[in-house]
Amino acid sequence: MNYDIAIKNLLCAVFYMCSIVSSDAQAQSSKFLYAGNSNSVSISNTSEWNANGFTDVIIQDVQIPKSYKHTSEYTHKFEYAAVVLRGSGWTYDEVVKRAVRAEEIYSQCNVWIEGIQIFLTDQSNESRAFSHKEKTDLIFTKNIPIKSRPMIIYFNDDKDRNIAYAVPRKNRKSQHPYINTIWMSIAIKTLAYQKLLPNTYSDEAHELGHLLLNTTKHVFSNEENFMHEIDNLATDRINTDQCEIIRNSPLVSLIKDTE
Numbered sequence: 626m627n628y629d630i631a632i633k634n635l636l637c638a639v640f641y642m643c644s645i646v647s648s649d650a651q652a653q654s655s656k657f658l659y660a661g662n663s664n665s666v667s668i669s670n671t672s673e674w675n676a677n678g679f680t681d682v683i684i685q686d687v688q689i690p691k692s693y694k695h696t697s698e699y700t701h702k703f704e705y706a707a708v709v710l711r712g713s714g715w716t717y718d719e720v721v722k723r724a725v726r727a728e729e730i731y732s733q734c735n736v737w738i739e740g741i742q743i744f745l746t747d748q749s750n751e752s753r754a755f756s757h758k759e760k761t762d763l764i765f766t767k768n769i770p771i772k773s774r775p776m777i778i779y780f781n782d783d784k785d786r787n788i789a790y791a792v793p794r795k796n797r798k799s800q801h802p803y804i805n806t807i808w809m810s811i812a813i814k815t816l817a818y819q820k821l822l823p824n825t826y827s828d829e830a831h832e833l834g835h836l837l838l839n840t841t842k843h844v845f846s847n848e849e850n851f852m853h854e855i856d857n858l859a860t861d862r863i864n865t866d867q868c869e870i871i872r873n874s875p876l877v878s879l880i881k882d883t884e
């Protein structure tokens with residue numbers, strides 16, 4: 626989180642590239658490739674994945690329970706895709722646990738993280754070469770056959786930098802698949818990084834916040850906040866104005882009465 630300022634500067638350059646390469650980008654509205662409501666599915670057609678260099682793809686559709694801390698009614702919901710690269714150090718269990726934590730935080734806005742779709746896959750040549758250079762990130766997002774967003778990529782930064790960053794749409798009209806992605810390096814689990822932040826802080830909640838609030842900016846105020854710029858004020862608190870924006874995000878949908 627505190628490292629993402631520098632990264633954001635980099636992203637401006639990256640985004641410039643996005644606008645250049647966006648002409649062949651696909652619409653973001655298509656649904657996942659997995660079928661039905663099965664709890665654990667291997668996709669029947671892996672040819673697109675294989676053609677793009679991914680092997681042994683396993684997809685798990687995980688419903689996230691509504692927070693036990695939540696006392697009022699949920700009105701909105703969203704879900705996200707989580708790509709876990711084998712050999713990155715990230716595990717399936719961790720990714721689920723971290724989603725449950727993020728769900729607790731968004732419950733403050735009556736927003737339910739309904740589920741996550743975990744895509745466990747061997748790494749492609751591009752993802753092995755991740756180094757937060759524009760090209761590898763862009764190629765990866767173009768090649769991975771997941772169209773829905775948000776998408777979080779859990780990876781291993783070969784430079785061991787503590788990096789978590791998000792790519793909000795902002796004012797861009799581009800449909801490039803890089804938009805609305807989040808990047809989580811395994812290095813954010815290091816003690817040195819964890820010690821900088823309060824226990825209540827969630828990387829997932831914060832980075833999703835960048836997408837749902839559609840901004841790369843942080844909060845500067847005397848109050849703690851999940852998007853706060855200052856490490857020791859970066860907690861799990863979302864204020865009412867932020868909740869309003871989040872509920873109106875195009876990435877979030879209204880819960881119908883029947884649900």
Ligand SMILES: [Zn+2]
Nearest residue numbers: 626629831843
């Ligand atoms: Zn941030």
